[in-house]
Structure formats: C-alpha cells, structure tokens
Amino acid sequence: MAKEIIDGQTMTRALTRITYEIIERNKGIEDLVLVGIKTRGVFVAHRIESRLKQLENISIPVAELDITPYRDDKTHEEKDISNVKTQPLDIDINNKHIILTDDVLYTGRTIRAAMDALMSAGRPKKISLAVLVDRGHRELPIRADFVGKNIPTSQKEKIKVSMKEIDGEDKIEIE
C-alpha cells in the first residue's frame, strides 16, 4: 500500500530551499543553466527557474534532457550514438554552470547517462546536481549538491513522486 510521506506543502518548501541554496552557493546566477531530466526533472527545473526569477528577477535558461539513448541497460545496437537523430539540447552549454535536476536520486545511473548526454553536447564549466529526493543505494560514485529531502529506503520499497504538472497533485509516496 502506498503511503504518503511528503505532502504538497513540504515539497514546495523543499524546492524553495534548494533555490535559496543555489543562490547562496553561486555568487551571482548569471551563467547558470537548468537542465531537467525527463520527465519530472523538467518540472523540478521549471519550478526552480520560476523561484529564481521571482527572487532575483533574472530569467535563466531551462533545457530538457532525454537520456534514453545514453542508458547503460541498452543493447549494443540501440546504444549507437550515431543513431541519435536530434541534438539532445537546444541551448549552448559551453562554459556554463549546469544544474542538473531530477526527481529521485537512486542508483546514480540516470545521472551518469545525463552527464554523458551533456558532455556530448558541449563542455560545461561545471555540473551540479539538484534532486527532490535522495533515497540512497548508489551504484556509482555520484552525490547530489542540493537535496530536497533525504529519505532512507530499503531496495524493496518504491518511491513515487507526483507533480501537479503531470499527476494533478504534489506528493511523494512510498510503497
């Protein structure tokens, strides 16, 4: 049975706090680019962007990243990068500070794939990672810079993030 562990209000507060931390740790947010990993990472990126705009009155670019071609559980043919038709990003990321956003950080494999995708699109100055939930059980040496909520889990459990834009309401459930 799914149990709600984080409600909409707490999620809103976590996103606001991540925004404050991004401002605090980056003296000036001019060269920032937010890159959201599809699907819910994009919404996280947009919400952080709107908060930054409200607070600092600067609009920073948001890009969507589809990591499917870069996943490590693909077969060899599927993985062939030359088959990727579209450019993964529609903005210039060279020499930018990228804040990669996703909803849940688990094994770290998605983030590795995302970094591959980013590197193939340019050479960013720096990549930071912001996630709504860190549930542990990493399989790669990856660590988030901005964490909304640490939720210790067992590997048997499932974390389900719902966001208003796609699921109609904000909540995080465990089952």
Place this chain on the structure above:
Amino acid sequence: MKRYLILEDGTVFPGEGFGSSIITTGQLVISNNRTGIEQSVTDPNAEGQIIAFTIPSVGSSGINRDFYESINSQCKGVVIGSSSISTVDNSVSFEDWITSLRIPGIKNVDIRALSRHIAEHGEMKASIMDTHDEHAIDQIKALVLPPDLVKRVSTRQSYPNPNMGRKIVIVDLGLKYSILRQLSYRDCNSVIVNYNSTAKEIENLHPDGIIYSNGPGNPQDLPNVIKSIQVLQKKYPILGIGLGNLLIALANDCQIEKLTTPHHESSLAVKEVASGKIDFVNHNHSYTLDQKYIGSSDFIVTNICVADGTIEGIRHEYLPIMGVLFEPEAAPGPTDGYYVFDEFIDLIDSVKQQEGAGSQWN
C-alpha cells in the same frame, strides 16, 4: 470609576476604569487581535505600551493559562470597548485577570473613533488618568518615553532550555516563550542570553545557530547588538525575528523606517516571494526595512506583506542569515509561520554539511 484616556495631541476619550487604579503612560498601540488576548498582554514586546483592543467583548475567547508569553506582564495598560466572560471555558474573566496582574485598564471607550484617530495621525503616547485638565495634557506632552525598553525585558542572567538536538543561542531582546516552545518541539538544545552579551561570550557557548529574538522599541538604540551581529554573522547561521531582523539589516548597511500604518494584527497575509505561497501570520511591528537600500544590499527579499507591500522577510545572498519581521511563532494567530523554524534548522544543517564536504563548493 470614571477615567480618561488622554492622547499626546490632547484628544480625550472618556471611559470607565478597571484593574489597577494607578496613573499610567506609554506608547498607545492599536491591536486588531481577535483571540489570544492573554498572549498579547503578556508579550514582552508590549513593554512600555498601552494596548487598545479593537474587538468587542474582549475576553470572550477565554484566558488560557498555557498561553502566557512571559512570567510577568510588561504591558502598561489596556483600552477596550467592552469585555465579556469566556464563552469557551470557565477561565477567569478578562477584567479580573487584568486586575490580578495589576495592570490599569479603561473600558467603554469609543474604540472605533480611537482606532480611526490613530490611523489618521499615527502612533502616539497616551495616558490613563483620573482627570483631563490642561495640566494632564502638558504632562503627557513633556514625557519622554524611556529608550531602554529591551534592557528592561531581557533576561539578566543566561539560562538553558535543555534538550538533545542542535545547539541554539537565543539573544533575548524580549523573547516570547512561544519561540522556545517551537525550538523545544524541534529538540533544540538552547541557551538564552542577555541582549548585551558580547560576540566572544556567545562564541564560547559554541552554538550551531543564533537567534535574535523579537523585542520592543527602536533598534537604533542597540548599537552593541549590531556590533556583535557583525562579528558573529561571518561564523554562524543567524535567524532574526522582528526586532532581531531589523538589527541584522542595520548590521549590513540597510536602513529602517517607521511604518505609517504599524502592523499589530494576529492574522495578516504575507507572500513568500519565491513560490507565491500566502501565509497568514501574526504581525507586531512598527518599523520596517527601507525598500531603497535593500536593492543594493546583499539581501534578497523573501517575504512581503500582501496588504501594503512591506518587506517581511529577508535572506542573505551568500551568508547563512535569514530574518522575518512577522512573528513565525504565532502566539496569538494562525500557525502558518512555523515553517520559518524548520527553514532555519535546514539552514544550520546545510551549513554543517558544507563544512563536512570541505572544498566541494566553489
């Protein structure tokens, strides 16, 4: 017994005395609080103030002994239209309670006319007296309100509020007990110190974070506190509430101004700038930050009052400093503001985590 409320500008409001029969003088404050009257009267912010409650039937929501905000009441007097006994419990009646606290009160005052008069002419001194002749008016005009309000309400000796969590030092500028209640709820191990404690004395307590509490009066009367903030803010996460927030702003080259319509209301809407979220919170302040200076400072505005655009919350751009002008601990009022304490604890944890991560950041 017939008594008079005399304002600084010579306006006289007749009424009937109750409570203590002494002659009293103080800053007249119009409070629109509907409930939690006992919290307003025992609030150390009320030091040197005569509080006029605009609601009818003051006391109908009861006098709850669990909600006192200090041991001794600091309020100089109360002005009400009418009072009634509690309709929610069989607690003591408002008038009997005021009598037991030995506070002078005056009732059957035309409270709406008084409230309008103050709204038009600004906050002023007032006196509750037995006569209203020329001499009495001259006396109140000549009276200078003492500037050492904080000195009178701050604890003289440090005391602990022990628990097992993060260590918080609270600089008592007129601390409301509800701040301690909120910290206890979050397992904070706190020490409350006198307002004049030096930066060195506070450092010796090795805090994880420092709170500058709410309090009465003008922050410019407290240069020592400003100096200690300037030293401590480079080393520790700081939360300022009310007067504490104004002091933090002054320590960082911001200016303050007096509000034309002071905020004394238990439930006033405040918007969180980042998310657009509206919170209803308790306000009790006559000063605010000057908008002209905030832009060039290192602060970002995090909260604004919906009604008049007043700055209600700030956060430093790169130091772990945050402040709110409203009262997040409520008491009285809705509990929407409690999240400020959670946010401060998150701030403390994030600073600790960064220290642990060493040179990871920039």
